[in-house]
Amino acid sequence: MTAGMGIHGLRIAIIGAGIGGLTLALALRQRGMTAAVYEQAPELTEIGAAVALSANATRELRRLGVLDGVTAASTEPSALIYRSWQDGRSIAAFPVHDGLAYQTRFGAPYCGIHRADLQHVLAGALGGSGLQLGHRLVDLAESGDGIRLEFANGQSAQADLVIGxxxxxxxxxxYVTGGEDAVYSGTSAFRGIVPLSRLPSLPDPQAIQFWMGPDAHLLHYAIGGGGQDVNFFAVVEGPKAWSHTGWQAPVGHGEALAAFKGWHPAVTEMIGAVEHTVRWGLFTVRPLLHWFRGRAVLLGDAAHAMLPHHGQGANTTIEDAITLAELLATASPGRLETSLGRYQAMRRARTRKIQRSSRVTNDLLHLQDGPALADRDRRVSRFPEDFGWIHAFDALGSVTGSAPISRPAA
Ligand SMILES: Cc1cc2nc3c(=O)[nH]c(=O)nc-3n(C[C@H](O)[C@H](O)[C@H](O)COP(=O)(O)OP(=O)(O)OC[C@H]3O[C@@H](n4cnc5c(N)ncnc54)[C@H](O)[C@@H]3O)c2cc1C
Known part of the structure; x- marks a missing residue:
């Protein structure tokens, strides 16, 4: 088997048809390159949860010609609201869709979308070309004329460049780092999707909202073309260690709800509407020094998995994909290493900064009641200003040299 054909005849293999792999395949194709995409799953069925896409990703999806498909299947939150856990007091509120505030400021929309819908739009645009399902990579080794990939199904492939x-x-x-397992963050999450009709106590149901309390927070936003469902993500401190081999650990009946005892009815209604059989461990990847080794390079969670508290895992993954595609398309013949070095330099600092900030935000969202709350409330009120740099980022512009996109907040 031979990987797809890139610029200067480079055979390109992408491992993984998640958000990163599919976006990269599309971005390469837009630039006249093809890649073989090897996915371990026998079919593309993203697990049932949602993702919030911000302008730093949606402007790239527009450039790839898939934003209309994404917006048709998604909802832009009316506002971003931070609330207190028990009485639901609004601590800070900022318009998003209201008055088209977000799009006006950042030049692209904010979308809440079911992951399966996003994957469907990306895979549909790719049209299945080069996609090899049921291929779980188990080993790779550089050989004189390329890199050899071994799959669990007994097949192998040869490539000049492998993107993890x-x-x-x-x-x-x-392979790239010689180790570096994902690290358990000491926090875990319960998640679910609930029809809006089952949430009578929820104020501002079309907003993206953080409910902040002692040792926990709940984030939710509406998804689907008509905003008819609410995706939630409830994070708690603990368990201290993760002794399970996968992401998920079984939980007893009522355990999720017990973790939010005494919280506002909007929160308990949401968590109680789902039968939780598992909790999700939240894992991160320690900032890596090297993103590539020889002919293998990393992208997305493989390189910089982060806590989801800025909602930036998928968004930064899309940025990676565009940056790498553009650098490969403009690479000089025989200068692959220079392009990979540039990619690493361009992506490492930004993703580290967001990783670090997501960790700090975890602590801020989980403060105990007490005098520190006044400072938390002040900081939360400045979030759109303090974190505008995340949303204003223009990944393609960072390669081609144009400026970030942002107008001052209204
Ligand atoms: C609970 C939760 C909520 C989140 N919410 C948000 C959010 O709101 N906004 C946001 O931006 N991000 C969010 N994220 C993060 C986001 O989901 C990830 O950062 C993003 O999916 C990373 O994309 P990826 O393509 O790198 O990896 P993935 O989407 O994980 O895709 C990896 C793919 O590789 C395949 N694969 C794995 N190993 C192999 C192998 N050996 N061989 C072949 N194929 C393989 C997998 O099957 C999968 O299809 C959230 C994450 C979590 C856990």
Missing amino acids: ADGVRSVVRR
Whole structure:
């Protein structure tokens, strides 16, 4: 088997058909290159949860010609609201869709979308070309004339460049770094999707909202073309250690709800509307010094899995994909290493900064009641200003040299 054909005749293999792998395949194709995409799953069925896409990703999806498909299947939150856990007091509120505030400021929309819908739009645009399902990479080794890929199904392939878009438990990362497992963050989450009709106590149901309390927070936003469902993500401190081999650990009946005892009815209604059989461990990848080794390079969660508190895992993954595609398209013949070095330099600092900030934000969202709350409330009120740099970023512009996109907040 031979990987797809890139610029200057480069055979390109992408490992993983998640958000990163599919976006990269599309971005390469737009630039006249093809890649073989190897995905371990026998079919593309993203697990049932949602993702919030911000302007730093949606402007790239527009450039790829898929934003209309994404917006048709998604909802832009009316506002971003931070609330107190018990009485639901609004601590800070900022318009998003209201008055088209977000799009006016950042030049592209904010979308809440079911992951399966996003994957469907990306895979549909790719049209299945080059996609090899049921291919779990188990080993890779550089040989004189390229890199050899071995799959669990007994097949093998030869490539000149391998991109590890294989997520937080990346096999390619092990090859690139010689180790570096994902690290359990000490926090875990309950998640679910609930029809709005089952949430009578929820104020501002079309907003994206953070409910902040002692040792926990709940984030939710509406998804679907008509905003008819609410995706939620409830994060708690603990368990202290993660003794399970996968992401998920079984939980007893009522355990999720017990973790939010005494919270506002909007929160308990949401969590109680789902039968939770598992909790999700939240894992990160320690900032890596090297993102590539020889002919293998990392992208997305494989390189920089982060806590989801800025909602930036998928968004930064899309940025990676565009940056790498553009650098490969403009690479000089025989200068692959220079392009990979530039990619690493361009992506490492930004993703580290967001990773670090997501960790700090975890602590801010989980403060105990007490005098420190006044400072938390002040900081939360400045979030759109303090974190505008995340949303204003223009990944393609960062390669081609144009400025970030942002107008002052209204
Ligand atoms: C609960 C939760 C909520 C989140 N919410 C948000 C959000 O609102 N906004 C946001 O931006 N991000 C969010 N994220 C983060 C986001 O989901 C990830 O950062 C993003 O999916 C990373 O994309 P990826 O393509 O790198 O990896 P993935 O989407 O994980 O894709 C990896 C792919 O590689 C395949 N694969 C793995 N190993 C192999 C192998 N050996 N061989 C072949 N294929 C393989 C997998 O099957 C998968 O299809 C959230 C994450 C979590 C856990």
